[in-house]
Amino acid sequence: MERKSFGHMQCPIARSLEHVGEWWSILILRDAFYGLSRFDEFQASLGVATNTLSRRLAALVEAGLLEKRPYMQRPPRYEYVLTDRGRDFRPVLLSLLAWGNRQFATEGRSVELIDRESGEAVEPILCDRATGRPIAEMRVRAVPGPAADERLRRRLSDPPVL
């Protein structure tokens, strides 16, 4: 949970994990995508301790992934709904889901994705937005961007990374 003040925080993966890196955060977001929004719904779904849940929800609100808003003022009741930034996390969830299905669904899949129009199964893979080519078939390399510091530049310099 603690912020590690370390050079690797320049890395966008580490920066993402700063916000969703703890155990419950991603499962809370998953439940939010599944339509849950209220404290007790998350609690019942996850079985997480309530103090941990309130901390995680607060952290996700702080990070701008969820918005806490009252849906009733008397008595005061709140719901936590995905922001644009939170909804933008969907590709990560779908990638995790697809990976879990490929690697750990030993006794068959328990969740599948379908296209609601055609009813066909959907298998998400990463493609380049511009060309539409599957990334797995491309020779993609991570390179330092304009905001990279010396340390990161050195790390990304020589080897064929990612």
Add this chain to the structure above:
Amino acid sequence: MERKSFGHMQCPIARSLEHVGEWWSILILRDAFYGLSRFDEFQASLGVATNTLSRRLAALVEAGLLEKRPYMQRPPRYEYVLTDRGRDFRPVLLSLLAWGNRQFATEGRSVELIDRESGEAVEPILCDRATGRPIAEMRVRAVPGPAADERLRRRLSDPPVL
């Protein structure tokens, strides 16, 4: 770290997080993709405590994401290299990287992806393998698979999920 014996472990996202859910695991995998393989390399890169690192490496080996193998017998030295299952985690890392770049690169990007052939920037998005259509533009829904139990079936039944 502990295994939560809970119904949500049927979910492929939760099952994925069982193996990579803790703070350091994903950063270790990132470094493995960046070409690191030795204990001290990970330690220096991450600044993680050595006891935690050895536990995490053992867990990743246990999960079949890394393989521990000697690269020298006298003196005995080991390296940790990605297995097929570990390499298959790449789309998750790239999705996290892309999300971090979109949402948290306030002062410009520090890491970018390029196609090594054309040199062009690559922006990874999720597409359906069969049709090539971007998933964001499709109406995708999660439905129970053959191995889903009653509890999960109920959760995936009514709302327009994911």
Add this chain to the structure above:
DNA sequence: TCCACTAACTTGCATAATGAAAGTTAGTGG
């Protein structure tokens, strides 16, 4: 032979995070 050095750990101890259970707050409905 002795000494310094390396990689890959393990151990001991203090601190931080988490879980379980109980308590709190601000209400409703009977």
Add this chain to the structure above:
DNA sequence: CCACTAACTTTCATTATGCAAGTTAGTGGA
């Protein structure tokens, strides 16, 4: 007035983590 609900907070025991030091099995040099 009493039971009940949602959304928490507090307390306390357990667990995980970080830090520093020690261990193991070697190499290379004086």
